[in-house]
Amino acid sequence: MPKIIATKEDWINLGYKLFSEMGISGIVVEKMAKKLKVNKSSFYWHFKTKKEFINEIISFWVSIDTTKIISMVESESNPIKKFDKLIQLVFKKDPFFDFIFYLKRYALKNKSIQTLIDNIDNQRIEYTKNIIIEMNYSLEEATIYASLFYKYLIGYHEMIRYKKQSKHYISEVKTEINQFIKY
Secondary structure: OOOOOOOHHHHHHHHHHHHHHHHHHHOOHHHHHHHHOOOOHHHHHHOOOHHHHHHHHHHHHHHHHHHHHHHHHHOOOOHHHHHHHHHHHHOOOOOOOHHHHHHHHHHOOOHHHHHHHHHHHHHHHHHHHHHHHHOOOOHHHHHHHHHHHHHHHHHHHHHHOOOOOOOOHHHHHHHHHOOOOOO
């Protein structure tokens, strides 16, 4: 028997999961309604269009993968602790990490999404740069190191994408990062 109500958050969480697994092809309202055990009219109660729904999923991704992480890092009192916290949060294997790869593919057909991705990338690099400056690096050094850090992060996740992450990944990552950012 179908559930009476699926909340907006139920739809967004499921959409985020499916987009992370299959990209845009995973966003099929009828199949999602079946998974949520509701009628598809529930979807249209919360979202006018599939495009609006995708934008909500993207906003959700920004809030959990950028805004929330920055907030958690900022809870630390000094730059070294901030940098350590950042490493712990962003290098942990996430079952939804493929979201960004599918989003970049989707952005090939939607310039506004590509602009959003570019802005998020820049925000993340800028945030990392500011922490590195707090660690007493010059602006020039911090700019280069933040860019390297972000590129290393993307490469790291690509390399472990279909592998089990080492139990000691934090110490391995810190050892590698310490080759270019001494802290």
